[in-house]
Amino acid sequence: MTSFTPALQASSLRYDPALKRNRLDKFYNALSGFFSLIVVMPLFLVLVYVIIQGGRLISIPLFTQLPPAPGLEGGGIGNAIIGTFVVTIVASLIAIPIGVGGGVYLAEYSTGGPFARFIRTGNDILAGVPSIICGVFVYGAIVATRVFFGQSYTAVAGGIALAVLMLPTVIKTTDEGLKLVPKALSMGAIGVGASKFVTVTRITLPSAFTPIATGIVLAIARAAGETAPLIFTALFSPFWPEGVFNPIATMSVLIFNFAIMPYEAQNELAWAASFVLVVLILGANLLARWLRRFAN
Amino acid sequence: MMTDQIQARFTRRKRPPADRIVDGGFRYLTIALASTVAIVLLAIFLTVFEGAQDAIKEFGLKFLTTSSWNPVTGEYGAFTAIYGTLVTSFLALLIAVPLGVGTAIFITENLLPLRWREIIGVMVELLAAIPSVVLGLWAIFVMEPFLRPLLVFLNTALGWLPFFSTAPQGPGVAPAVLILVVMILPIITAISRDALNQVPIALRQGSYGVGSTRWIAIFDVILPAAISSIVGGIMLALGRAMGETMAVTMIIGNSTNFSWSLLAPGNTISAMLANQFGEASGIQVSALLYAALILMLMTFAVNIFAQWIVRKLSLRY
Numbered sequence: 370m371t372s373f374t375p376a377l378q379a380s381s382l383r384y385d386p387a388l389k390r391n392r393l394d395k396f397y398n399a400l401s402g403f404f405s406l407i408v409v410m411p412l413f414l415v416l417v418y419v420i421i422q423g424g425r426l427i428s429i430p431l432f433t434q435l436p437p438a439p440g441l442e443g444g445g446i447g448n449a450i451i452g453t454f455v456v457t458i459v460a461s462l463i464a465i466p467i468g469v470g471g472g473v474y475l476a477e478y479s480t481g482g483p484f485a486r487f488i489r490t491g492n493d494i495l496a497g498v499p500s501i502i503c504g505v506f507v508y509g510a511i512v513a514t515r516v517f518f519g520q521s522y523t524a525v526a527g528g529i530a531l532a533v534l535m536l537p538t539v540i541k542t543t544d545e546g547l548k549l550v551p552k553a554l555s556m557g558a559i560g561v562g563a564s565k566f567v568t569v570t571r572i573t574l575p576s577a578f579t580p581i582a583t584g585i586v587l588a589i590a591r592a593a594g595e596t597a598p599l600i601f602t603a604l605f606s607p608f609w610p611e612g613v614f615n616p617i618a619t620m621s622v623l624i625f626n627f628a629i630m631p632y633e634a635q636n637e638l639a640w641a642a643s644f645v646l647v648v649l650i651l652g653a654n655l656l657a658r659w660l661r662r663f664a665n
Numbered sequence: 666m667m668t669d670q671i672q673a674r675f676t677r678r679k680r681p682p683a684d685r686i687v688d689g690g691f692r693y694l695t696i697a698l699a700s701t702v703a704i705v706l707l708a709i710f711l712t713v714f715e716g717a718q719d720a721i722k723e724f725g726l727k728f729l730t731t732s733s734w735n736p737v738t739g740e741y742g743a744f745t746a747i748y749g750t751l752v753t754s755f756l757a758l759l760i761a762v763p764l765g766v767g768t769a770i771f772i773t774e775n776l777l778p779l780r781w782r783e784i785i786g787v788m789v790e791l792l793a794a795i796p797s798v799v800l801g802l803w804a805i806f807v808m809e810p811f812l813r814p815l816l817v818f819l820n821t822a823l824g825w826l827p828f829f830s831t832a833p834q835g836p837g838v839a840p841a842v843l844i845l846v847v848m849i850l851p852i853i854t855a856i857s858r859d860a861l862n863q864v865p866i867a868l869r870q871g872s873y874g875v876g877s878t879r880w881i882a883i884f885d886v887i888l889p890a891a892i893s894s895i896v897g898g899i900m901l902a903l904g905r906a907m908g909e910t911m912a913v914t915m916i917i918g919n920s921t922n923f924s925w926s927l928l929a930p931g932n933t934i935s936a937m938l939a940n941q942f943g944e945a946s947g948i949q950v951s952a953l954l955y956a957a958l959i960l961m962l963m964t965f966a967v968n969i970f971a972q973w974i975v976r977k978l979s980l981r982y
Contacts, residue, residue: 390878390881391878393878393880394878394879394880397879397880397883398776398879398880400767401767401768401770401771401774401776402771402776404763404764404767404768404771405767405768405771405772405785407764408765408768408850408854409785409788409789409792411792411847411850412789412791412792412795414803414807415795415799415803418803418806418807419799419803422806466698467698467701470694470697470698470699471695471698471699471701471702473695473698474695474696474699475699478692478695479699487703488699488700488702488703491702491706492702493968493972494706494965494968495705495706497901497904497905497908497964497965497967498706498709498908498961498964499907499908499909499910499935499960499961499964500908500910501910501935501939501957502709502713502908502957502960502961503709504938504942505712505713505938505942505953505954505957506709506712506713508942509712509713509715509716509954510708510712533705533709536701536702536705537702540699540702564680564685564687564688565691565692566687566688566691566692569691570691591794593796594794594795594796594797594798594799595796595797596796596797596910596911597797597910597911597935600939600943601942621796621798624798624799624802625798625801625911625914625915628798628801628802628805628806628915629805629915636806639802643798643799643802646799647795647796647799650794650795650796651791651794651795654790654791654794658787
């Protein structure tokens with residue numbers, strides 16, 4: 370103990386910025402900050418360009434007119450905006466009942482047996498299936514077989530493809546949302562004589578409404594921006610939508626088709642559609658965030 | 666007298682039959698709805714597998730190693746696309762992992778006030794929400810022209826390497842890798858952030874208590890404790906990168922000719938499907954479905970491996 374000089378003792382207790390470990394610490398602090406900057410930069414750059422290139426094209430005709438023929442000027446994306454809503458609504462009508470029902474089974478009825486584990490694993494795998502494969506699947510199962518009144522490409526087929534993508538998210542958020550509901554609530558309901566059906570539909574599901582709604586809004590927002598499952602299911606149409614059993618234009622497919630065309634007018638419409646789509650999707654995300662805060 | 670009344674009130678009564686039917690029916694309904702997941706998954710696999718049969722019979726395993734893609738002579742080999750899928754996803758992962766994990770550490774440490782860190786976290790989540798096709802549009806008109814001088818420089822300075830041996834002509838593998846990085850960064854960052862947040866505070870306090878600096882604590886204690894979830898997230902991102910379609914299709918150039926060069930146009934399985942599946946006929950459809958089957962098996966293997974590695978690496982603290 371006596372071998373330490375008082376000076377050394379004092380200095381080893383004081384923070385010494387020249388020490389290698391402290392200099393490394395500073396370096397890593399700066400590096401991680403720099404990495405964060407790189408990570409958030411693409412969001413800014415994409416948003417800035419979408420706002421500049423797309424925002425300046427926002428006008429009334431953009432929402433009310435059809436896209437122009439190649440080589441012509443002007444026009445709008447009215448049909449694609451309607452189409453995106455139609456396809457997304459079809460997808461939601463399919464995915465939400467199935468997903469919530471499946472989630473109710475996993476959280477409320479299953480007892481952790483092999484069937485429930487199989488469904489949970491299957492759900493994770495389905496979530497990992499590439500979106501283009503969903504498109505290929507719906508093409509093979511619905512478009513090529515012409516099950517809808519002999520029509521090949523239909524808005525409904527596009528909606529089904531998006532529903533396959535939404536399903537895993539809806540099931541997972543329902544499952545997890547229901548598990549967060551205190552057991553005492555459902556036990557109380559059972560205790561006063563409610564049946565399981567009444568307990569689930571009147572007590573447990575309403576209590577878990579916020580987390581489930583948040584997950585569903587996020588799933589819808591993701592589906593609205595998807596392109597790959599639509600390019601050979603809903604296809605595209607330069608005309609106004611003619612019902613759900615015909616090909617339909619969507620904003621995402623419009624962006625894809627028009628971005629790779631060598632015409633200025635089409636490229637500009639692609640930017641305008643990007644602006645509308647990004648505003649809608651980021652709006653839905655902020656809505657989901659607001660819902661979540663509501664829950665807390 | 667009294668006991669009779671009480672007994673009468675508490676005798677076991679059965680629910681009305683209608684109630685019981687609703688109750689039981691609802692249970693079976695949820696079982697049926699949950700089964701859709703399994704049915705859809707099976708149907709996807711069978712549709713792709715069934716459609717690929719002709720090509721599997723015709724080309725066999727040679728399909729994986731040859732790179733001819735000729736609709737005129739009916740000769741198909743998916744090597745270019747498989748190579749492109751693997752190279753783009755692994756290179757993207759190589760760039761995205763340090764950036765994503767670094768950012769996750771930055772926003773879980775107290776280097777900035779909590780408010781600022783939350784804002785960065787929200788921005789990362791919003792980046793994940795931007796549709797792939799919009800990123801592709803941005804890549805074509807903004808990112809690629811901006812990066813062109815750098816790619817030209819790589820070609821002139823390092824052209825003797827096969828990876829930079831061709832002059833950049835616009836779309837190519839390198840811009841595709843970069844846009845993939847943008848797409849998988851949010852996944853890696855978000856999952857790593859959750860994993861780091863879940864490390865018990867006692868571990869950090871213990872590490873600081875024995876005198877480690879912030880980054881000694883991070884590298885030796887906190888990261889090892891969170892590594893299983895982080896690696897799981899990285900594998901999930903790899904699966905996503907392999908299957909990512911639109912942005913890659915728009916910027917990779919869709920060339921079926923094989924080239925070692927990252928500056929040359931290339932192809933991935935998903936890009937090939939997006940481009941050709943709509944107009945294909947005959948054996949080409951089957952060849953594309955064969956490629957789709959390979960893609961499915963690859964992402965499937967990555968996802969299974971991710972689950973295995975999470976179990977294998979999880980520390981018991």
